[in-house]
Every structure is written in structure tokens, then in C-alpha cells.
Amino acid sequence: MKTNLTHYLQKYSIYIVLAVLFIACSLISPYFLQSNNLINVSRQLCVGILIAYGEMLLIISGFLDLSVGSVLALAGVFSVSAYQKTQSMLVAVLVAVLVGMFCNLINGFFVAQCNVPAFIATLGMQMAARGVALYYTNGQNILQLGNFVKIGQGTVGPIPVPVLIVIGITVLIWYLMNHTKYGRGLYAIGGSRSAAEASGINAKRSIYASYLINGILVGFAGMIFMARNNAGLPNGAIGYEMTGLTAAIVGGTSFTGGIGTVSGTVAGAFIIGFLENVMNLTGVNSYIQQVIEGSIIVLAVAYDVVSKSKKSQKVIIVKETKEK
Numbered sequence: 001m002k003t004n005l006t007h008y009l010q011k012y013s014i015y016i017v018l019a020v021l022f023i024a025c026s027l028i029s030p031y032f033l034q035s036n037n038l039i040n041v042s043r044q045l046c047v048g049i050l051i052a053y054g055e056m057l058l059i060i061s062g063f064l065d066l067s068v069g070s071v072l073a074l075a076g077v078f079s080v081s082a083y084q085k086t087q088s089m090l091v092a093v094l095v096a097v098l099v100g101m102f103c104n105l106i107n108g109f110f111v112a113q114c115n116v117p118a119f120i121a122t123l124g125m126q127m128a129a130r131g132v133a134l135y136y137t138n139g140q141n142i143l144q145l146g147n148f149v150k151i152g153q154g155t156v157g158p159i160p161v162p163v164l165i166v167i168g169i170t171v172l173i174w175y176l177m178n179h180t181k182y183g184r185g186l187y188a189i190g191g192s193r194s195a196a197e198a199s200g201i202n203a204k205r206s207i208y209a210s211y212l213i214n215g216i217l218v219g220f221a222g223m224i225f226m227a228r229n230n231a232g233l234p235n236g237a238i239g240y241e242m243t244g245l246t247a248a249i250v251g252g253t254s255f256t257g258g259i260g261t262v263s264g265t266v267a268g269a270f271i272i273g274f275l276e277n278v279m280n281l282t283g284v285n286s287y288i289q290q291v292i293e294g295s296i297i298v299l300a301v302a303y304d305v306v307s308k309s310k311k312s313q314k315v316i317i318v319k320e321t322k323e324k
Contacts, residue, residue, distance in 0.1 A: 014250075014251060014252050014264050014267045014268065014271075015267055017267075017271060018267045018270055018271055018274075021271055021274050021275070022274060025274050025277070025278040028278055028281075028282060029278055029281040029282055031281050032277070032278060032281060037277070037281070039160060040277075041273055041274070041277050042160060042162075042163050043152070043153075043160050043162055043163070043228060044228075044273060044276075044277075045166075045269055045270065045273040046160075046162035046163060046165070046166045046221075046224055047072075047162075047221045047224050047225050047228075047237075047240070048240075048243050048244065048247055048269050048272065048273060049166050049170075049247070049265070049266060049269045050166060050169065050217045050218070050220055050221040050224075051068050051072070051217065051218065051221055051240060051241070051243060051244030051247075052243075052244045052247035052248045052251070052265050052268065052269050053169070053170075053173050053217055053262070053265060054068065054213065054214030054215075054217040054218060054244065055068070055214075055241075055244040055245050055247075055248045055253075056248040056251075056253050056260050056262070056265045057173075057177075057186065057210045057213060057214060058118070058210050058211070058214060059190075059245075059248055059249070059253050059254070059255060059257065059260060060186050060187060060190045060253060060254075060257060060258065060259065060260040061186045061189045061190045061206060061207065061210055061257065062189060062190045062193065062256075062257035062258075063111060063118040063207065063210070064118050064119065064122065064245065065104070065107065065118070065122045065211070065214055065241065065244075066119065066122040066123050066125075066126050066241050067103065067107065067122040067123070067124075067125035067126040067129055067241065068214075068218055068237075068240055068241035068244055069126070069130075069237040069238055069239055069240035069241050070125070070126045070127070070128075070129035070130035070133070070237075071099070071100055071103045071104070071125065071126075071129045071215070071218050071222075072100075072218050072221050072222040072225060072236075072237045072240060073129070073130065073133045073222065073233065073234055073235070073236050073237050074099055074103065074129045074130070074132055074133040074136075074222070074234075075095075075096045075097075075099040075100045075103075075218060075219045075222035075223070076096065076222030076223060076225055076226040076232060076233070076236065076237075077133050077136060077137055077142060077226070077232040077233070077234050078095050078096065078099050078136070079092045079093070079095045079096035079099070079219075079222060079223050079226065080092070080142050080145060080148060080226050080231075080232035081136075081142060081232065082095040083145070083146075083148045084142070084144070084145075084146075084148075087146075087147075089147070089148070089151070092148065092223065093219075093220075093223065096219035096220065096222050096223045097215070097216050097219040097220070098219070099219060099222075100214075100215035100216060100217070100218040100219030100222065101212050101215035101216060101219070102215070103125055103129055103215060103218075104211040104212055104214050104215030104218070105208070105211065105212060105215070106125060107121050107122050107125055107211050108207055108208040108210075108211035108212065109208075110124075111207055111211070112203075112204040112207040112208055113204070126241070130234075130235075133234040134234045134235070136234070137232065137234045139234065139235075140234075141231045141232060141233055141234070142231060142232030143231055143232075145226070145227065145230055145231065145232070148226075148227055149227045149228075149230050150227070151165075151223050151224060151227045152223070152224045152225070152226070152227025152228035152229075153227060153228060153230075162224045162228070165220060165224070169217070169220070170262065170266065173262055174262045174263075176213075177261075177262055178262075182206060182209060185201045185202075185206050186206060186210065187258055187259075188201055188258075189201065189203050189206055189207075189257075190254075190256075190257030190258035190259070191257065191258035222237075225237055242293075242297065243272070245297065246268070246272055246293060246296060246297045246300070247265060247268040247269035247271075247272050248260065248265050248268060249268070249297060249300045249301060250268035250271055250272060250296060250297070250300045251264035251265040251266070251267050251268025251269065251271075252264035252265075252267075252268070253265060253268075255301050255305070256305065272293070272296070275292070275293075275296075276289065276293075279292070
């Protein structure tokens with residue numbers, strides 16, 4: 001009975017934490033449960049969730065992306081510019097997605113083909129993409145977005161447009177991870193790339209696919225981000241890669257690879273979003289907020305490494321006992 005309870009608590013701990021945090025936030029601030037605040041939080045979370053999905057895919061397979069914020073800004077300003085010139089939302093979407101995919105194709109090439117560590121490859125892209133965004137706009141914000149803002153501020157009935165976009169993408173990512181060969185392959189590669197390749201999985205193809213999907217997600221995130229801010233911001237989304245990494249890792253994606261779920265990532269994003277919101281509502285200093293968020297990601301990674309180490313030790317002990 002105790003073992004079953006422990007297993008249950010471990011399996012659903014992230015959702016229990018989310019529920020407890022939600023209740024705590026509602027008690028800490030009387031404004032937290034107001035409909036306007038919850039709608040605002042849901043809009044803000046959309047960008048973070050999309051980024052977190054991309055990081056989740058990469059971390060599960062043993063990689064990561066530190067260029068998210070810069071590529072998001074680049075895709076966003078190019079998309080805004082394309083819309084201003086054509087007044088076509090379809091063209092704006094295509095531009096954002098293609099820019100995100102192109103940048104991540106380069107990331108994938110260096111990681112998969114040249115065996116450059118993902119940390120270095122994407123760090124280089126972080127600097128390059130930001131530089132291109134600033135050069136293209138001459139360091140100036142792009143204003144007068146017109147109907148472009150609807151993708152970040154519009155609603156369909158009572159539901160914000162960004163929320164509908166994220167719901168649709170969530171269904172697609174969930175299906176991809178749970179019902180396709182690609183999704184199963186990612187977990188195998190993250191667990192052991194050599195073993196995965198020995199079993200017939202094309203690791204390079206999966207790495208390319210992960211980065212390209214990440215690019216699509218970042219492209220949509222860039223559009224929503226710019227539309228929400230009602231401007232094309234070449235200096236926007238600085239540090240957003242950490243937002244995505246934190247949400248994915250807090251949501252149970254193992255930094256050592258091979259473990260992670262869509263639902264856990266969503267829960268992780270909501271935990272971070274609720275914490276940020278209640279800290280803003282209660283007037284916590286923005287610098288202190290950075291300290292808290294930085295501490296969260298370190299503790300989450302430390303917990304993941306320690307818990308995984310304990311599981312490995314238990315497996316070794318069990319094997320040794322059976323051999324005796």
C-alpha cells in the first residue's frame with residue numbers, strides 16, 4: 001500500500017504541486033482569481049509553452065537550444081515586416097515559420113553533421129540571429145502593426161486566439177510524441193544514442209526533425225510575442241530560452257535525456273507562470289524574481305540528477321541480489 005502511494009505521488013507530483021500553488025496564489029493575492037488576471041496569464045503563458053515544447057523535444061533527445069530568444073525576435077520582426085508590406089496574415093505566418101526553421105536547420109546541421117556541442121552551436125546562433133534582427137531594423141522597433149495584433153490580442157468568443165493556437169499545437173505535439181515512430185525514437189536516442197542507432201533509428205534525421213519542429217514553434221511564438229506587445233521588437237525576448245528550459249525541466253523533462261511528457265511540460269509552464277504572476281501582483285522586486293527563477297531551474301536539475309542516480313543504484317543492487 002505504501003509503495004503504491006509513493007509511486008502515485010512520484011508520478012503525479014508535478015500536478016499536485018501545480019494544484020497546491022494555484023490555491024496558495026489565490027490566498028496570497030485577492031486579484032489572482034479575477035477573470036482579467038487569469039486571461040492575462042493564459043496569454044502570457046502561450047509563448048512560454050510553445051518554447052518549452054521545443055526545448056522538451058530537444059532535451060529528451062539529449063540536446064538543447066540556447067538561441068530561442070534571439071530566433072524568436074528575428075522571426076517576429078521579419079513576420080511583422082512581411083505583414084506590413086503585404087497585409088497578408090498567411091505570408092506573415094509563412095515568413096515566421098521559415099525563419100525559425102532556417103535558423104534551426106543551421107543548428108541541426110552543426111549538431112548532427114559536425115558533432116558540435118548543442119550548447120556551442122546554439123549559443124553562436126543566439127548571437128548571430130540577434131545581430132541580424134538588429135541590423136534589419138537598424139535597432140529600431142517596428143510600429144503600427146494593424147490587424148497583425150489580433151494573433152496575440154484577439155479572441156474567438158471568450159477564448160484568446162493565442163490559447164486556441166497553443167491548444168491545437170499541443171494536440172499535435174502530444175500525438176507526435178506518443179503515436180509516431182519519431183516520438184518513440186527521441187526517447188530511445190536520449191536514453192542511449194548508440195543503442196538507438198544499433199536498433200535502426202536514424203539519429204541524425206531525428207535531430208534535424210527536432211530542431212526543425214523547434215523552429216516552427218519558435219516562429220509561432222515570435223508572432224504571438226510581437227502581436228501581444230503591439231510592436232516588432234528586435235531586442236525582445238531576451239532570456240526566453242531560460243523560460244523554456246525551466247518550464248520543461250520543472251515539468252519533469254530529464255536534463256540527462258530520455259524522459260519527458262507534454263502534460264508535464266504544460267504543468268511546468270503553468271507553475272512558472274503562476275509564480276511570476278503572483279510575484280508581480282504582490283510587488284516582488286524584478287531582480288529578486290530572477291534570483292528565484294534561477295534557483296528553481298538549478299534545484300529542478302539537481303533533483304532530476306539525484307533521483308535518477310538513486311534509481312540507477314537501486315537497479316544495480318537488484319541485479320547483484322539476483323546474481324547472488
